[in-house]
Amino acid sequence: MTNDPSQRKPPHPYLSGNFAPIQRVQPLVDCLHTGTIPADLAGGEYVRNGGNPVANESLGRDAHWFDGDGMLTGVAFPLDGEKGEIRPKFVNQYILTDVFISTVTSPAITTPLLPSIATLVNPFSSLFTITLRILRTLLLVLLSHLPGSKQGIKKISVANTALVYHDGRALATCESGPPMRIALPGLETVGWYNGEKCEGEPLAVRGPGFGGKRPLSFFREWTTAHPRVDPDSKELLLFHSTFVPPYVHYSIAGALDTKNASNGWSSSGSFHNAPVPGIRSAKMMHDFGVSKSHTVIMDLPLSLDPLNLARNKPVVAYDPTGLSRFGVFPRYDPEKVHWFETRACCIFHTANSWDSVAVDSTTGKEFIESVNMLACRLTSASLVFSAGALAAPVVTEDVPDDDREEEQCRLYYYNFCLGSHNGSKIRHQWALSAIPFEFPSLRDSRSMSFANYVYGCSVSDSSFGAALGRAVKMNALVKMDVEVLVEQGKSEPPTAISGCVDKRKVDEILQSQNADDPIKVFKMPEGWYAQECSFIARQDGSSEDDGWLLSYVFDESQLQDDGECQPGARSELWIINAKSMDEVVAKIQLPQRVPYGLHGKWFSKQDVQNQRPIARLRRLPSGEKAGQTSSFLWHAGMAVRRAVESSLA
Numbered sequence: 001m002t003n004d005p006s007q008r009k010p011p012h013p014y015l016s017g018n019f020a021p022i023q024r025v026q027p028l029v030d031c032l033h034t035g036t037i038p039a040d041l042a043g044g045e046y047v048r049n050g051g052n053p054v055a056n057e058s059l060g061r062d063a064h065w066f067d068g069d070g071m072l073t074g075v076a077f078p079l080d081g082e083k084g085e086i087r088p089k090f091v092n093q094y095i096l097t098d099v100f101i102s103t104v105t106s107p108a109i110t111t112p113l114l115p116s117i118a119t120l121v122n123p124f125s126s127l128f129t130i131t132l133r134i135l136r137t138l139l140l141v142l143l144s145h146l147p148g149s150k151q152g153i154k155k156i157s158v159a160n161t162a163l164v165y166h167d168g169r170a171l172a173t174c175e176s177g178p179p180m181r182i183a184l185p186g187l188e189t190v191g192w193y194n195g196e197k198c199e200g201e202p203l204a205v206r207g208p209g210f211g212g213k214r215p216l217s218f219f220r221e222w223t224t225a226h227p228r229v230d231p232d233s234k235e236l237l238l239f240h241s242t243f244v245p246p247y248v249h250y251s252i253a254g255a256l257d258t259k260n261a262s263n264g265w266s267s268s269g270s271f272h273n274a275p276v277p278g279i280r281s282a283k284m285m286h287d288f289g290v291s292k293s294h295t296v297i298m299d300l301p302l303s304l305d306p307l308n309l310a311r312n313k314p315v316v317a318y319d320p321t322g323l324s325r326f327g328v329f330p331r332y333d334p335e336k337v338h339w340f341e342t343r344a345c346c347i348f349h350t351a352n353s354w355d356s357v358a359v360d361s362t363t364g365k366e367f368i369e370s371v372n373m374l375a376c377r378l379t380s381a382s383l384v385f386s387a388g389a390l391a392a393p394v395v396t397e398d399v400p401d402d403d404r405e406e407e408q409c410r411l412y413y414y415n416f417c418l419g420s421h422n423g424s425k426i427r428h429q430w431a432l433s434a435i436p437f438e439f440p441s442l443r444d445s446r447s448m449s450f451a452n453y454v455y456g457c458s459v460s461d462s463s464f465g466a467a468l469g470r471a472v473k474m475n476a477l478v479k480m481d482v483e484v485l486v487e488q489g490k491s492e493p494p495t496a497i498s499g500c501v502d503k504r505k506v507d508e509i510l511q512s513q514n515a516d517d518p519i520k521v522f523k524m525p526e527g528w529y530a531q532e533c534s535f536i537a538r539q540d541g542s543s544e545d546d547g548w549l550l551s552y553v554f555d556e557s558q559l560q561d562d563g564e565c566q567p568g569a570r571s572e573l574w575i576i577n578a579k580s581m582d583e584v585v586a587k588i589q590l591p592q593r594v595p596y597g598l599h600g601k602w603f604s605k606q607d608v609q610n611q612r613p614i615a616r617l618r619r620l621p622s623g624e625k626a627g628q629t630s631s632f633l634w635h636a637g638m639a640v641r642r643a644v645e646s647s648l649a
Contacts, residue, residue, distance in 0.1 A: 013389050013471035014065045017563050018529075018554045018571075019596050021052040021068060026591065028076060028089040028186060035586035037077065037086045037575065038548055040539050043605030045185045046550045046573065047074040048531065049172055050597020051160040053112050054094065055103050064117035065387035065472075066598075069103070070095035070160035070172055073552070073594045075573050076185040088573075088588045095160070095172050095180055096189035096618040098153040102140070105150035105621060113140050114156060118388030120315040127309050150621040155192060161225035163601035166236040166253065168612035169193060170603060173225045175241070175286065178210050184608045189618040194221065195236075195253045195272055202615040210240065210251060212273055220249055220273050225599075226349070228290040231445050237331070239276070239297060241285040243306060246275040248285065248297060250334045276334045278327060281305060284316055284384075289353035289373040292448050295334070296353060296373055296416070299325040301344045302381050318381035320344050320399050326426070328371055328416050340416050341424045343403055343497055346378040351411065351440035352482075354450045370417045370427065374454060374482065376438045377412040377431070379405040386472065405498055411437040411456065413486055430493070431500040432485040433519055435509070437478060439532035439599070443544055452483050453545045455533055455578070460506040460523050473529045473596065476506060477549060479581050481518035488518075520581040522549075527556045531594075534602040535578055548585070549576040550602065552594045569593045 013019065051068025073092040080087045094100055099113050115133035119125050137156075144153040157177025164171050164179070171179035171193055181190035181198045191199025194209030211221030219242040227238035236253040254270040276297055284304035289296030301322025308315050324345050329337040351374035358369035382392040410431035417427045440456040457474035489501040502519060509521050524530055533551040541547060551574055558569040573588040 011563060012063050014387065015063050017471070017559055018556065018565060018569075018593060019065070019471055020565065021054075021071075021595060022092075022592065023054070024592060025071075025093050026091060028091045029591060031075065031088045031090050031588050031590060033088055033586055033588045035575070035584065037088065037586045037588075038536075038538070039086070040536055040548065041077040041575070042079050042086050043077065043608060044536070045074050045076040045603045045608060046534060046600060047072050047163055047170075047184075047187065047603065048552055048594065048597055048600040049159075049161060049163050050595060050599075051158070052094070052595060052597075054100060055109050055112050061111050062116040062118040062122070063388065064121075066161075067112060067114075067116050067118070068160055069100045069112075069158050070097065070174065070180075071597075072163075072172065072182060072187045073597070074185065074187055075588055075590070078185075089185070090588075090590050090592075091185065091187050092592075092594075093187040093189070095158075095182065096620065097157060097159050097177075097180065098144075098151055098155050099158055101151035101618075101620060102144045102149070102153050106140075109140070113137060113153075114158070116388070117316070117384075118390060121317075121384055121388060122390055123314055123393050125314060130309060130315065155221075157222075160598070162599035164227050164229060164236070165601070165603055165607050166227070166229050167234065168610055169198060170601075170607070170611070171227075173223065173227065175225050176222055178221045178223050179227070183614060183617065184603055184611060190614055191618060195251055195270060198612075200614055200616050200618065202613055208272075210272055219243065223251075224285065224288065226287040228288075228447070230290075230292070231447055232292075237290050237295065239285070239288055240273065241283065241304075243282045243304075246277060247279040247282055248276040249273040250276050250295070250297075252332070274334050276327060276329070276337060278325075278337055278339055282307075286348045287350050289350045289371075289375070290331075290448055291353040291355045291371050293331055293355050293368050294328055294353075294371045294418075295331055296350075296371065297327040297329075297337070298347055299327060299339075300346055302346055302384070316384060318344075318346065318384070318393075320380065320395050320403075326373075326414070326416060328418070338416075338418065339424055340426050342426055342429060346381050346383070347375045348378070348383070349438065349440055350375040351454045351456070352442055352447060352451050354448065356415070368418060370415050372450075373414045373416070374432075374440070375412050375414065376409055376440060376456070378409045379407060382407060383409070383472070389471075408434075409436050409438055410434065410500070411440065411454065411480060413482075413489060428489070428493070429497055430489055430495070432480055432482070432489070433502040434500040434504065435478065435506050435519070435521075437480075439474075441532065441534055443535050443537055443547070444602075445537070446544065450483075451544070452481060453578075454480050454482055455535060455549060456480075457530060457532060458506060458521070460510070460521070471596075474531070475524040475529050477522040477524075477530055477533055477551065477576065477581070479520045479522075479545070479578065484518040522576060522581045524553065528553055529556065529596070530574075531596060532598070532600050533576070534600050536602050543579070545579050547578045549578045550574070550600070551576070552590075552597075552600075554593060554596070558593075565593060 052071035053068040155177040157174045159172040159180040196209040211217035240249040251272040282305040301319040326340045327337040353373040356370045385392040415428035458476040460476040533549040537547040571594040575586040577583040
């Protein structure tokens with residue numbers, strides 16, 4: 001390797017700086033803090049999920065922000081028994097998936113077991129390269145089931161994306177498998193959850209759960225990383241996207257039912273794997289919309305299909321000339337799906353969905369007239385490529401001039417009219433604001449109903465297109481008054497699709513002196529960057545937005561000249577006044593840094609206290625595998641195995 005800095009290959013942006021993975025895990029340890037921690041946080045815990053590859057020796061490999069073993073990072077807020085004060089505690093743990101355990105118990109493996117998303121999306125990845133990566137994974141999975149293995153790989157999920165709380169369980173999620181239950185507040189791994197039962201729990205519930213018992217059930221248990229929980233009925237709604245027709249299935253896991261269970265724990269009202277008709281090919285589906293009465297599935301022109309290789313396309317491919325299709329159906333009847341079509345786009349996250357009610361002039365009865373949805377709309381799939389340090393493919397397709405849009409990601413409002421007379425036309429589709437907006441969140445109790453306020457992340461010093469040219473880091477948190485902006489858009493409709501209600505830039509909003517401005521921005525200090533924020537309501541608050549935002553933040557003055565973090569670099573957890581968006585009420589100093597990751601979740605005191613019983617936790621195996629012998633043949637076989645693993649490292 002050359003010592004000439006001018007000749008060195010620049011580090012991968014998602015394997016360096018504060019994107020770089022960490023290998024240190026810690027149990028609950030005390031943290032110092034400044035300011036006053038709100039009493040509303042007492043007994044709860046904030047947890048962030050994200051990819052953190054444990055096999056990370058090959059820094060020149062393909063890598064993607066969405067890759068890596070799931071690592072949970074939490075701050076718990078227990079009350080000191082003697083003083084009655086909140087004493088925050090930090091904890092971080094790897095999620096002990098099959099893939100993680102197999103990797104750490106196979107020392108020869110130096111790169112992640114699964115192919116990188118960057119390899120799958122790279123237009124220059126050859127059929128040979130992709131096939132080789134997939135065969136490597138299949139061989140390592142096969143080896144994991146042979147004698148001498150500490151962990152057989154039955155599920156390939158790394159559980160590295162998001163978190164949700166349902167039915168007494170905190171669940172970590174990822175698209176390539178079912179959810180994984182974790183224990184609060186220590187973040188230990190419990191086991192896989194299949195919609196009916198969970199490994200590691202003392203009580204078994206009948207039923208096959210996600211996937212069923214039919215052929216290809218392995219694929220059908222793959223679950224969206226963003227399941228939705230109804231705050232009233234407590235139902236868990238989710239979908240399963242696969243490579244084979246009908247491509248998308250839909251499930252509901254019932255709510256906790258303590259009235260009809262002698263042991264106090266049972267679930268009722270579940271159904272699993274109902275097909276959603278009308279989807280024509282395998283797609284990369286990350287999120288969906290759910291209102292009180294309807295579900296919205298998004299069939300966008302971003303494919304995730306191994307058969308693309310036969311068409312001389314990457315496994316993940318975006319078609320800018322295709323259509324974006326939104327399938328709206330009653331919550332319990334996906335067969336009645338109504339498809340709406342519009343211009344090509346990408347949507348990875350929805351913020352909220354809700355129903356609009358009208359009164360029948362003849363009968364005087366109320367009915368659901370339309371379904372509304374807020375979503376972070378991207379004008380292309382560039383984020384998929386930039387998150388893997390790849391240049392987005394140059395568009396060669398003949399895209400009409402009227403359909404060409406600047407590179408942006410904005411919070412969009414959609415209104416889907418349910419009347420049959422409306423056909424496939426979307427009544428409203430425009431951006432609430434021109435500023436970049438992603439990683440949306442809101443008050444949990446307002447989910448699936450109309451919520452006045454939505455929070456998210458933005459960049460204040462550049463356009464979204466410019467931000468895609470480097471590792472995406474967010475230095476602003478944004479609050480939008482949805483009611484004001486939607487009403488303004490309806491009274492003075494912007495241009496459909498490309499129009500914005502509020503055309504100001506971030507700097508213009510920051511200069512506003514209007515106390516009632518529908519958009520408020522909390523800008524980070526110079527050199528500091530935030531992560532997705534979560535809202536926690538003030539008890540007996542005066543309004544929907546009366547509460548706090550929690551976000552992990554990092555000061556990049558801790559980076560060295562080569563862009564890497566200093567040994568001992570640390571992050572903080574900031575508690576921000578969500579009503580005023582101009583005050584940090586407390587800062588928690590963490591014992592180590594928290595890499596820029598994906599999604600966080602606030603677990604309330606009641607969530608922590610009301611967890612289901614646990615019979616056993618997942619643990620890393622130790623000692624010899626049962627059945628191991630000291631015979632010559634055993635050791636010879638193990639030597640061959642190690643040689644094979646080394647060749648696949």
